[in-house]
Amino acid sequence: MLFGTAAVGAGVVLAGCTSNEPSDEPAANDQPAASDDKPGKEVTIGYAGPQADHGWLNAVNVQAKNRAAKYEDVTFEVTEGSNDTATQIGQIETLINKKVDVLVVLPADGKALTQVGLKAMRAGIPVVNLDRVFNSPQAYRSYVGGDNYGMGLNAGHYIGEKLKDKENARVVELAGLDNLELTRQRTQGFDDALKNYPNIQKVARQAADFTVESGQAKMAQLLQAQSSFDALWNHDDDQGVGALRAIEQAGRDDFLMVGGAGALAAMQAIEADDGVLKATVLYPPTMAASAIDVARALGQGKGISGLAEFEVPSSLTLYSAVVDKENVGQYMSTGFK
Known part of the structure; x- marks a missing residue:
């Protein structure tokens, strides 16, 4: 659902540009994409989530774990959830030292964890910042969160x-x-x-x-x-x-x-x-599952299926529907x- 609207929009644009003349340009669906289930490059995703002391926070952790388990090519390194900033910083530094391919972090405090996000990015590990945003966009490669x-x-x-x-x-x-x-x-x-x-x-x-x-x-x-x-x-x-x-x-x-x-x-x-x-x-706590999809795409050096861009977007904001x-x-x- 997260990418559905963008996929439809991209399709409309492509249809409007279609002609009977041959083109040397590659078809949009020939570009690499990583949001499908087909196994690709092996990716180790480090996950630092919150302490599950609230229904929504627990759902976030469950969504992340279940999504990672869906992919044969994903190894999931998960830390024990924490709402203590010092503890979470230490956990993330451990994941950095393990040289995971990508990090997904829902920080207990975005401001307090900005420096460790910067440290990961400088070490060449893309960071997917989940929900609570870091103070600097340099501390993450992509943000996934609610509105x-x-x-x-x-x-x-x-x-x-x-x-x-x-x-x-x-x-x-x-x-x-x-x-x-x-x-x-x-x-x-x-x-x-x-x-x-x-x-x-x-x-x-x-x-x-x-x-x-x-x-x-x-x-x-x-x-x-x-x-x-x-x-x-x-x-x-x-x-x-x-x-x-x-x-x-x-x-x-x-x-x-x-x-x-x-x-x-x-x-x-x-x-x-x-x-x-x-x-x-x-x-939606499903934002955590989407963050795993984004992390997998980054780790495999691919884009998102349904989008025309070769690169993963820098920000994805979910819609708050009324039920x-x-x-x-x-x-x-x-x-x-």
Whole structure:
């Protein structure tokens, strides 16, 4: 799905340039590509991922491992996931010393790990920077990640369309960790979307910690402070489990809720349609599988099938689709526990 739109676009361009005149130019499909299953050059991919202390983070690690296992030509050197920057730096330096062909890194802290990314690149090891971006583009060859701003933007537009005919509509926001840039981006996207709906006002915002416990506690505070509102945008489906507990305990069902990330439990609740949760905005953990595809292509010195370029793109940003009752069946298989 990541490359599907680009593939269609490339096909349209090629069709428009076709003529009956012979050409000395090579056909686009003659160029090397590495996103197929055919075995090619042996590639050792070093993977430094996060500690799996959250549903989405665990799903990222699982996606990476499963994707690497799919390829006969890939040897997967995986470190024990860590959220400690010093530990992760040491793990990456070990992979550098092992002279892996490519590194895939989801840094605990992009800023703190920039130097070790630079060290790998200077050692001739291409780095695929996953999700949390390094401070310098020189620290990675390719970036693969989600669209945090787009996540908030799409949540805002979904809520806006649901409430566009309601006078003096009121919405609240249950954000994630405020010290993370991604949280600020999600809030900014949401606020920018709401500017298109002058009848809607955001009346409260509470930051949680991406955990079930924090979601429950912070949602209880929101419910106590706001006796009436029409919609809730919750940044994360894990903390959303706690938020839903607080909502149930308060006996509230007078608003709609939009979640974030795409947890299986959230999708099942959306499908059942027997509560306030009506949609979730994806932040696909499949980005880790795509990062393995990119790393394999880099290690084999090939491009991506479906794209006209010989080189792997320097950046790939996934789309944050809105999943509601109308399309949840299409996305259910991507839901993570």
